[in-house]
Amino acid sequence: MSGRAGEKHVWTWPIAGYLFLGGLGAGMTLVAAVADLVFGLGSVMAASVAGSLVALGLGSFLLVFELGRPLAFWRVFSAQKAVLTFGAWMVSVLIVVDALYFSFLSGWFPWSGASGAQGAVAVIGSLLGCGVLVYTGVELASMRARVFWNTPALPVLFVFSGLLTGAGGDFLLVLVWTGSGIGTTGWAALGGLALAMMLFAAVTLFTVLLYVLMMLTSAGTEANTVARRWLVGRYALYFWVGVIGVGLLVPLVLLGVGISAQQASGGVLPMAVASALVMVQGVFLRFLVVYSDDRKMLAGELRRRERRPSGTELFLRAHKG
């Protein structure tokens, strides 16, 4: 995803990583909370909630890493109305709720198993999970200057993609948590998560294709340019192989194989591989979107920008030194 001469992106890989991990963590908590509240499968979801905590923590670290002044990160909580502030608060509170939720699900603490309190924490976690999932898309979609981001369809895409990676992460961590003794509850959770992944993968596939086609046929020249870049241009390999092929179609096939096989006897391996592969979709999609920050430009502006000097830091250091 190297840039052309003069091309400068507002945000780079740490923000793509932050958006991926934010969606992953929020999706994991939301799916785990639904599995707990609706299907009573909370007992095998402890590691999933802990995994969400780790993903959100790592994502927050990446956000701080991208800042020009990382040590002043705490100021991000100070504005009243900015989307980024809302997001930072939601992610931070979700990390705390995840820790609390884990303490209920793990069975390691005296209060573990207090079903009323656990249910309340699960509801709060699921609400915050929804909020963070939506926020990761809204943060970009609110930028009206960026033609490829500025649409309400982006949060929708990020929500389904986040749910898919969340269900995938939960699947893998249910396997880790239950170990060799999966048990009836474990099998029920794995089967449910596999079905959820199939649903989310199908919807994500439909949504992402629709999104790119919408941009390709939209009135804006810049949006067309980005869509062509995704479909046949510099990003085509990442899009068709990373997002569509390895990240969505292959997992769909593997999940189908795994679910059929599970009904006969085993079939966990193909589903586990699918759970890992959906992460590829999540990562590539966030990278592609973050690097598609094209702006509507004035005639002659690109030519001017390409004429700007670059790589001057060495010269300036030598000059000032």
Next chain:
Amino acid sequence: MTRFAMVMDTRRCIGCDSCTTACKVWNDLPLDLEFNPVVTDGPNGVYPHLHMVHLPLICMHCAESPCVHVCPTGASKCDDDGIVWVDEAKCIGCGACMAACPYDARHKDSASGVVMKCDFCKDRVRKRQEPHCVWTCHQRARIFGDLDDPTSDVARLVASVRTEQLFAEMGTDPQVFYIIGTGGQG
């Protein structure tokens, strides 16, 4: 009430980049950073009917500033007189304002990590001096003043001449107005 604005008379601009250079020197900007580049559209047309327009760009000091709304720390400010500026003490360099700006008017300084932008030379302006780019422009293509003062040059020009705001469809209500014409005709 004061509302500072600028008129760019592209009929007079010859694309000499004096304003760009003056701004860089006045604000001691790094080599690869400029607050007010002049972009050139053209030459267009077929000989002998050729034309070319120079557009001096700058922060538009939008009345509906998207950069101010997205700032998570309150570092991006829009004062009562319409000047949009960055409080460096509060800026964490998150880049949200850069992403929100339709005019590429904000830049992160790699040395300090904070976002920098044109502030209409507010320290000069509030001492009743002109911004440095306006003071430098020998073609008088940049006109600065109080839009709420009907006797000011900017108010008179905006009221009497057809002006355009760049990307007005984005709803940012930019306070820089362009008189569109071909270069060096004024």
